[in-house]
Amino acid sequence: MTKKPSLLANVALKGLKIAPSQVWGAIRLVPLLRQQIRSDLRLLKRNYESDLTVVSVKDKIKYFSYVPHGLVLTWSDDGSPVAANGGQLLTKGKQFACGPSKVQLLHRMAKRETKNSLRLLPLHLAMEGFLSMFFNGPTIAWREYSKKVFSQGLSPRVEWSIGGRAISQLEDALRLFEIHEHQVGVLLFVSEILASVFIVPTPDDYRALHTSLLEDFYGETFYYYGLHGTASHLETTIDESRINNLADLNQALKQMRTDWSDFQGLMADDLLHRPIHAKRVYTAGEFSLQRFITDLSRTKSNYIGEAIVDEAAHLQYLKIYGLSVAQTKRAYLLQQLAAHDWNLERTAHAQNDTLEELVYRMEKAGFGYLINNQLREKVIK
Numbered sequence: 190m191t192k193k194p195s196l197l198a199n200v201a202l203k204g205l206k207i208a209p210s211q212v213w214g215a216i217r218l219v220p221l222l223r224q225q226i227r228s229d230l231r232l233l234k235r236n237y238e239s240d241l242t243v244v245s246v247k248d249k250i251k252y253f254s255y256v257p258h259g260l261v262l263t264w265s266d267d268g269s270p271v272a273a274n275g276g277q278l279l280t281k282g283k284q285f286a287c288g289p290s291k292v293q294l295l296h297r298m299a300k301r302e303t304k305n306s307l308r309l310l311p312l313h314l315a316m317e318g319f320l321s322m323f324f325n326g327p328t329i330a331w332r333e334y335s336k337k338v339f340s341q342g343l344s345p346r347v348e349w350s351i352g353g354r355a356i357s358q359l360e361d362a363l364r365l366f367e368i369h370e371h372q373v374g375v376l377l378f379v380s381e382i383l384a385s386v387f388i389v390p391t392p393d394d395y396r397a398l399h400t401s402l403l404e405d406f407y408g409e410t411f412y413y414y415g416l417h418g419t420a421s422h423l424e425t426t427i428d429e430s431r432i433n434n435l436a437d438l439n440q441a442l443k444q445m446r447t448d449w450s451d452f453q454g455l456m457a458d459d460l461l462h463r464p465i466h467a468k469r470v471y472t473a474g475e476f477s478l479q480r481f482i483t484d485l486s487r488t489k490s491n492y493i494g495e496a497i498v499d500e501a502a503h504l505q506y507l508k509i510y511g512l513s514v515a516q517t518k519r520a521y522l523l524q525q526l527a528a529h530d531w532n533l534e535r536t537a538h539a540q541n542d543t544l545e546e547l548v549y550r551m552e553k554a555g556f557g558y559l560i561n562n563q564l565r566e567k568v569i570k
Contacts (some may be wrong), residue, residue: 194477194498197467199415200460204503205374205388211366214358215418216415217381218366219456221374221388228270230476230505231392231491235259235308239284244310244317246297249442250344252317252322257404262307262506266474280565299471299478307473312405312507314470315493318480319512321345325532328558334531338559343523347555348516350406357415363400366440374507375456377402379411380418383457383490388507397562408513423476459483459490460509467496475500485521519554 208220242256254299263271281563299316301307326342326509327334353359356379369553373395374388384407389395402547454500494509512520530537537547548560548568556563 193472194475194500196469196477197465197479197481197496197498197502198495199462199465200386200481200494200504200507200509201462201502202504204501208369208372208375210376210378211362212420213362213365215380215420216356216358216362216413217376217378217420218362219376219378221375221376222369223392226371226373226389226391227499227505229265229268230499231263231271232262232394232398232506233261234401235261238291240296241287242293242310244295244298246317246321249347250321252298252313252320253340254313254316256295256310256313258311258401259295259308260311261302262309262473262478263475264305264474264476266305266522276346277457279309298359301471304463305474307471307478309478311401312481312495314349315480315495315508315510316348317522318468319482319493319516320348320447322482322520323527329530329532331532333533333561333564334559335561337386343556343559349408349409351412351508353403353405353407355412355415356407357412359415360403363402368399375402378420378456380414381420381456382414382418383460383492384408384414384509384511385507386457386460386494386507388504390505395500405508406510408511408516411511411515424543431515440555460492463489470495473497476505478506482520485517485524487517488522491517491520508513515554519556522550522554 202221202405204223204225205397206222206224207484208222210217210219213323236428237256237258240255244252244255265271278385285294285400295310297310298317299307307443324343324346326338330339371392372391374386377385377387385405386404387402389398419426464484465477466484469477470480471478476497476499478495478497480493481489482493485491487563491512492509499505525540526536529539533547534544537544540547542550544566548564551557551560552565552568
């Protein structure tokens with residue numbers, strides 16, 4: 190009997206080695222190396238050529254976004270090697286013209302296509318989970334809410350992001366930096382703030398997908414970090430008085446690389462080993478596709494993401510998205526409302542706010558449409 194991977198409690202780089210980083214302007218790329226490569230799992234890119242993609246999620250709920258590519262996961266049930274083909278040969282869904290634009294229609298964020306292949310939409314899988322948090326809205330007909338919220342919930346729920354090409358010098362960094370022999374992933378920092386983590390099963394997969402980081406989307410703040418921020422150069426020295434032969438020098442270099450690795454791991458401490466809430470999306474043989482969100486901290490950076498883990502809890506795939514301060518505030522506000530059964534007075538009391546202050550916060554966060562006009566006008570006055 191195959192043991193199914195458990196849900197992630199935190200993100201840990203188990204089975205991966207952190208290599209010394211490379212810096213270009215405000216961009217720091219930290220290679221992630223894997224010594225033990227599985228041959229029974231591959232991840233392939235499938236390009237889309239549409240200006241807009243509409244994904245049918247469930248129960249007449251639709252997700253709208255620009256989706257430049259998908260990923261096709263292929264695996265074997267008996268541990269045999271998986272050939273690196275098929276990513277572009279399988280169906281790309283329906284496409285039609287809408288004026289000068291092309292619109293792509295897809296079914297579900299993660300959809301099984303053959304017995305041992307699964308198509309997923311990278312990062313959009315995690316973002317759809319974020320947008321659907323508390324999507325149905327109040328379950329009790331509190332009089333403070335508008336009629337619309339009881340019929341439509343939080344629809345429409347909207348978030349804005351930027352593409353990787355908008356981040357200054359990221360394209361140059363990806364083009365110029367060396368790809369290591371055993372590299373399967375990267376920690377991407379912009380002005381020393383963790384912007385992305387990307388991990389795939391094999392070095393061949395990573396080489397094919399290295400530049401796909403430009404097609405990912407990022408929090409708006411990273412655009413400004415890229416323009417105005419900098420990345421420091423990590424420096425360390427070797428105590429020459431302790432070097433008597435080549436063996437001593439080799440040991441000193443190993444220690445220097447270990448120190449670099451430990452420090453760069455600490456730079457990603459807002460994500461690594463931090464409590465997360467994960468939900469299983471699909472089980473593919475010995476592998477589990479999950480999406481997650483970190484606990485919503487007011488003092489740390491917060492992230493959503495998606496991962497594929499094996500039975501040994503090794504990350505075979507990982508992508509994350511850094512939430513902006515505004516996005517965190519919106520998620521935290523919805524979380525607190527849901528925790529108090531969407532009762533405004535109880536939620537305000539728990540936050541040490543007045544009812545008017547809470548309604549004002551909801552207006553500022555873009556949720557004013559949930560409140561009835563009578564209460565909104567009272568708050569304005």
